[in-house]
Amino acid sequence: MHAPVSRRVALTYLLFVSLLAVTGMMQLPIAGRYRITTVPGLAWLGDFWLTHRLHYVGAVGLLFLTGYLATRWVLEWRREYALSALGWTRAGILGLLLATGAVRVLKNLPMVSFSPLPTLLIDWVHLGLALLLGLLALTRLACRASYWDGGAARPSRRGNPVS
Amino acid sequence: MTKAPSRPVDISRRRFLTGLGVTSLGLLLPGAAQASKAKEDDELVTLHDLSKCVGCGACVAACRKANARKFPEPVRPFPAMYPATVKAEDWSGRRQVSDRLTPYNWLFVQSARGQYQGQDFEVHIPRRCMHCQNPPCANLCPWGAAARENNGTVRIDPTICLGGAKCKTVCPWQIPVRQTGVGLYLKLLPHLTGNGVMFKCDRCADRVALGLEPACIEACPHGVQEIGPRSEIVAKAHALVRNTGGFVYGEAENGGTNSLYVSPIPFDILDAVAPTGPGKPHLSTVRDAMADENKLAYAALFAPVAGVIAGALRLGSRIGAGRTPEPPGNGDGRPKDAGKG
């Protein structure tokens, strides 16, 4: 069973998600406290502004990729490939991660104010979802499962993704 | 926005929905602009006319009195920190310190003495949080503890703050100060995360919510400071600058703050002679710390749209070239998996 996405696209996804995971974790003030910044080559992880901007850059990349892949899936691959239960779970988590991230970006715009409780909930849900996405990826590796149903292993299914 | 400026704020429904629309669809820019405009009128701004300040410190004393019940009462002994390089920050034995910002002193008077155009001058500058219009302390707080309210007040919630001090690091004036031994971290992983709570001026949010003025404004015997809606106070500051040949600080700093200072002496000269350092903020010009993020936010807004267009164009180009929609397994158009499925 293989995915319709190419290796190149999969690696790009991995790159953006890894960048987001690292820079996202570094939004917590842990690089200095746990002396990660003293490790040669990792001092930049302690620069809150740099990691914050890189997180935005990673988000721009992931949003583009998501739009691109979702469109291609709808227009081209959907007939042959359905997402597996694992795939739908990942899509759901990614969707919520992007949505909570978008709300946080919105909050950071000038003149937009959220009171502390919604901000807190958004931050915590975003962090929790990121951890879930990581766990899901580990589970998939451990079980050698696929995010996709279909392809060479299955005959055509016209636009009817199963879960 | 009809909300009373002093009311504690929630996300207004219209702004929230507008926001969601903006983020997900990228179609509601006029709506966002409208929300922004409404926002301006909600904001309260303070104006210090520094030519009137005699440095008596009545405002400092009033601030300490009005906010005493919000001051930290740390639990001892402090939890041991891991790694041991993490140090506790304890101001509880130095509560009387009033010549800098501390968790027990949210306002101090900075006095600058020098010469300008051949004349001696002495200017007293009451200093506290600037209540930035787009505050990095709140935007980069990873925990939601620091937040900007609709009336422009920036507050740190002492029941949520873990005392990681990131707000202080990213604040252009390094305003918030930490007290160890208080707050939520004691209930979570006190040895491993957090280190107390960050404290700073909350612009007397409780008093303002009751319709009162902040304590420092009320206590000043010389009427140095006033508070009001942004448009009105900015106009007053400009008029003061025009009439006195003075200079303004805080209007453009960090992209705009809700604390304006008007001085007869240029602020770069004051900055050069005023005592500055830890707990004693500078008076230099500050670029908008969030400027890059604001640009990236627009890129993020259009990225999914661009992705959809790129995906559609790809199909279009295939069909245009007389090929069928791309078979699965050939996601990047290379021939390796062509024909699969």
Ligand code: SF4
């Ligand atoms: S602002 Fe008013 S109360 Fe504060 S030091 Fe100046 S004159 Fe005194």
Ligand code: SF4
């Ligand atoms: S002056 Fe510093 S602490 Fe105050 S609102 Fe601005 S960034 Fe936050």
Ligand code: SF4
């Ligand atoms: S506004 Fe209130 S909290 Fe802020 S300095 Fe004045 S008295 Fe203190």
